[in-house]
Amino acid sequence: MVSIRSIPSTPSSLTHLDLQWIIKHREDRFTLCGRCTSVCPKEAIFLTYRRQRMPKLDILKKKRSSEYRTFTGIRQRTEPANRCIGCGMCATVCPNEAIGPEPNPNDPRVRLLHNDKGEAWKRGGRRNFRGSLLDRIMFTRISMLTDPALDAGRHEFQLNTLLGRVLSPEEFLRRKATGGWIPPVREIFPFIIGSMSFGALSPNMWLGLLQGVAYCNEVLGIPVVMATGEGGCPPWVLKSPYLKYIILQIASGYFGWDEIIRAIPDMQCDPAAIEIKYGQGAKPGDGGLLMWFKVSKLIARLRGVPEGVDLPSPPVHQTLYSIEESVMKMIQSLSMAWGFRVPVYPKISGSTSAKSVLNNLVRNPYASALMIDGVDGGTGAAYNVSMDATGHPIASNLRECYLDLVAQGKQNEIPLFAAGGVGKNGNVTQNGLALIMLGASGVHIGKYMMQSAAGCLGSEQNRCNVCNLGICPKGITSQNTKLYRRLDPDQVAERVADTFMAISTEMRKVLAPLGRSQSLPIGMSDAIGIDDAAAAEKLQIKYIC
Amino acid sequence: MCRLALKTASKPFSPYDVLTAMEAMQEGYDGSGLGLVLRGVKFTDFTYRTQDPILSGIAHTEAAYHRLDAFMQEKGFQLKYDHEFDVDFKKIEAQDRYKYFLRVYKLPASWKTYAADEVEEQLMLNRLELRKNGEDHGGDLTVFSFWPDVVTIKEVGWPLGIGKALHLNDDRIEARVVMAQGRQNTNYGINLYACHPFFIQGIATMTNGENTAYVPIKELLTGMHYPGYIGYQSDSEVFTHILHYVHKRLKLPLETYKHVITPLKTEELNMHPQGDFLKGMRNVCRRMIIDGPNCVIGSLQDETCIMVQDHKKLRPGTVGGKKGEWAMASEMCGVDAMIPDRDRSHDFQPMRENTVIIPPDRKEMKIWSQFDPYPLPQVA
Structure with a gap:
């Protein structure tokens, strides 16, 4: 002994x-x-x-x-x-x-x-909560004898959605007759690759995503778009014909926007849209945070900052005095930068105040959409307490906003986009379509894309979740060449295409039995049900058991 | 599945003729009700002036009937003719029927200063007020239409049986256009208001099918807060309201209806001569895109009749006839029953891009395609 x-x-x-x-x-x-x-x-x-x-x-x-x-x-x-x-x-x-x-x-x-x-504990990744209300929503209105079910394999399906301010028919006709301005509207695939910045993601990951998106658009005919996140966009992309598949994000740090603005005269096409980030679901009240480990020479150059320093964006935009001033002025300024040819919309974190923002946008003729990011959204770096406990679940937040638009008869005019936990347990199409039937015009997917297209190891059991440290073992969120060379951009691109082809097929498999093929079933709340009476009542959908 | 029959002829005919066509199509439908809309009306007992509105409906109690009388008097309408149906109540399934009314009124003197639009608005509002009056009194008063030259009859039961019970074969009423539909809305609860054809401000449509995009469309129409866009006991009522919205409120040509409910695809519009405008229209009217299998038959105030199909043509529909006399039906045997002596080789079954029009002159059947040039100069 x-x-x-x-x-x-x-x-x-x-x-x-x-x-x-x-x-x-x-x-x-x-x-x-x-x-x-x-x-x-x-x-x-x-x-x-x-x-x-x-x-x-x-x-x-x-x-x-x-x-x-x-x-x-x-x-x-x-x-x-x-x-x-x-x-x-x-x-x-x-x-x-x-x-x-x-x-x-x-x-x-x-x-x-x-x-x-x-x-306090900072980490990247996800909320570490495996429960998902979206997973429990079922598609219950099955067409059988009252109307024939469609054939998912043979019939033609219109799966795309619109991103952009849609006028009322009366106003559209008035402006057509008088030569007035018709706001830009993009026809896109309703599953959008959510904002992940060049900086948060490795160059290989970003390149792979972009290649995959271009392939989806130009070969597969699936008009997928991806958002940049805060951190700019490589100049070669800004001046390429692929910019039309990119939603450029401007956030409170304005990183990368010198490059973007300077590149405007050389742009071959307009970007898909501009997203103004006011908040994100994973860390409401916090700005973006790129930790010093990830500020490489390339990132520093792109963002116009010194190498190896933490890049915390402020929690609010510098111009923020009031919602009217901030939202209206920024939307108008950015619209003007591209000659009013590009949709500009704000992204906010899910919140009980989302309806106030929405109602403000309804009265703003330049606002193109509203993107609401729920509490289950992921991030490259945040305080654990923000990720776990701050924010609002997306389903009821979105539904309230949609029903608010319905009451005003404006549901066709301001499209709502939803994010935060779509596909968190792998059920990406089911989650996305559930949100669409609750009123979303489309959904943003980030974590799922990293898992599906690049093999991200993160899980809701706090597996990995070190995106903030630059040590991503798969090379997805690292700026270390030794790590990110593990990720082959061509293989990522192939997986992006695989993912969107599968989503597109699964959408048909859901829509065919519902008898829907002519338009995306936005707000088709009669088609869904949930096995929770309280949630059903809140969402104004059927309770099923 | 509903069975639909429409006959339009230059010479007025008995609505009973159309009911016999419904009989020919009896296979495959449950015969749970009848909806009839008549235009170009002629009464044998009364010389009718086409500008006078006709109130059609059912008083379920004597009290409701008196209330109706008092209401119309108070509003200043002068009763010119009260059609007495020769009803055999034993043949009517429903028990709570006091009187089927069909009354011709003269417009109130105070309306003389009203423009045509205002008159149309007021007629609709009066109908809605009467409907509400009935609903507020336990549903004892049902009002189907209140419009010049339009008669509406709806009842639960076998269509021909209802025709016999109301003695529609006595030729006391004739019409140039008769729309008939043979089913109550058995997908949901039985409700007289849920029976096609639906009517609003001179526009009537009936549908054979199921509109799977019903709820979002209903929410959009309801959100317009337009007084007439109510009801929605049936998913098919939105077809009538969309036609009303496009043609009457947006004042767009009739061709637009098909472009709104089943727009062409982007690739197709890219090739269309007015594709830019039509893409814009598709965007702004996106929430009015219908879905599911549907054949829509409609008629307008000027006695124009139309038939359109859903985008996949999942429901049948045939148009046939001859100069001065045309029939539209959900089944070919229905057309045969209505106009047997026609050249069948000229029958037409509209495809997904077609709108079939029988203009008021009834000389020929017109077939519009969504791929044809759109009359943009009329719009913008």
């Missing part, structure tokens, strides 16, 4: 049993190749010498004793900074299936210690 002179314990002491992910490894399969330790983004494991007692029993001499052997094994670090994030890269590279993380079924104490030096 070895005596314990003192217990090596401090308030911050942890064992591997206190961590959320526990590394399991099988010594019988071990080859000491060292790949797992070298790939681990958190340096959470290390090879170390271990001593093992080998019981020895000499039967003839009737003697028991011990021998000790020394072996090289894996040890898991327990410091919060090096905690295992469950990404499973060790398992990916292991030639012998000898190692991998497993979720700790007990209550991991490490979550209580994410505030070292008084620094």
